[in-house]
Amino acid sequence: MTSRAVQYARYGGPEVLEIVEREDPQPGPGQVRLAVRAASVNPIDWKLRSGGMASSDAPDRPVIAGVDLAGTVEAVGEGVTAFGVGDEVLGHAKGGAYAEKALADTSALAPRPGGLSWEVAGALPVVTTTAYRGLALLGLGEGDDTAGKVLVVNGASGGVGVVATQVAVARGVTVIGTASERHQDDVEALGATPVVYGEGLADRVRTITDHVDAAFDTAGKGALGDLVALTGSADRVITIADPDAAKYDVKFTGGAGAASEEVEGALADFVGGVASGQYRAPGVTVYPLEQAGKAQEDNRTGAVSGKLVITP
Structure with a gap:
């Protein structure tokens, strides 16, 4: 099976982003494959795409953009017991989130509470x-x-x-x-x-x-x-x-941060607070996958406030 993803094969402005058709990624041990419902746009996305954090003119291989997402588990890798097919989750992607299908380590995911929209769920992990x-x-x-x-x-x-x-x-x-x-x-x-x-x-x-x-x-x-x-x-x-x-x-301390500095249970704690009404989520503006470049540019320039989210 194939699905669409937004990738870049060279560094530069939003014009280097392109939608490609690729083979669905297969989950490895401790991973799941998600049918992506929403992927957040973060400053780290366009900073990496621009090449400002690289020492060469192009990445070694094409890069799927995006760090965090929300979606439904549709395949599980070896040893996975925390989540099963059909579970609705949010968290950090492994290998890119701007896609119809994406991988994630189960340790980087949390359940999506009922009542939390896909767009809001996809906006929350990195922030x-x-x-x-x-x-x-x-x-x-x-x-x-x-x-x-x-x-x-x-x-x-x-x-x-x-x-x-x-x-x-x-x-x-x-x-x-x-x-x-x-x-x-x-x-x-x-x-x-x-x-x-x-x-x-x-x-x-x-x-x-x-x-x-x-x-x-x-x-x-x-x-x-x-x-x-x-x-x-x-x-x-x-x-x-x-x-x-x-x-x-x-x-x-950057958007991803050092693993030793991450706070265990942070995502589940805040998401649970949003679902219960204790906390308010940032406002969300939604873009289709085809407008990933515009979403990144709007994030970079601050043209749109709140969180920007891409939906496949």
Whole structure:
């Protein structure tokens, strides 16, 4: 059997993406094959496609784009007992998610709760695991002493920011969330105190509090200097988006992160909270598979807010 997938055989702009017909991938030990219902668009997708993280002009072999997805299990590999054919799941793909059929390790999946749309389910994996990892690295993880702590989330209305803000608030952390003027009400709805980001950020935060314990930069809009000044130490700041992290001695943790830093059970915890109404998922904009290049470009330029999702 064959199915469609979005791939690139050379690095460049969105024009290098093409839809190809390929043989359905076969799951190996510990893997399942999914009929993909939704795949999320993340900055790591277009950063890899552009070649900005590579040392050559083209990958060794064509690459299927995409990191996270939601879908239905249609085949299982050797030794798989956690999921069976027909199960509805979400998580991280193994070998690309922009496709009609994709593989995933069972360890990277969680069940899709009833009532959670496919589009929202596909939007959550990377932003959720990244948010939980960032909070844990800042000492604001599950089981940490978070009482009385104050956290600044730079970019609180974005995908990772929406998750991190809500989870931190649920853990008793006082959150100050930065966003543009038009998203101030959105940030307040998450339980945070909203502040406009940009030049003068530190001064605006100081009108609210004279003490900040930690800062999580999810936006990468040149705020690291202010965040270090507010916390008093680069060790109390983490960024997932600012390429100048080394300049400020701030830790950079990417979308995938190190396996040793991932928080076990993060995806199931947040997804369960969304399904129960405890948490709110980021807003979702949907694109067909044929518009994968436009979706990546809209994500890169920030032309569309919220999470962008591709549906085969």
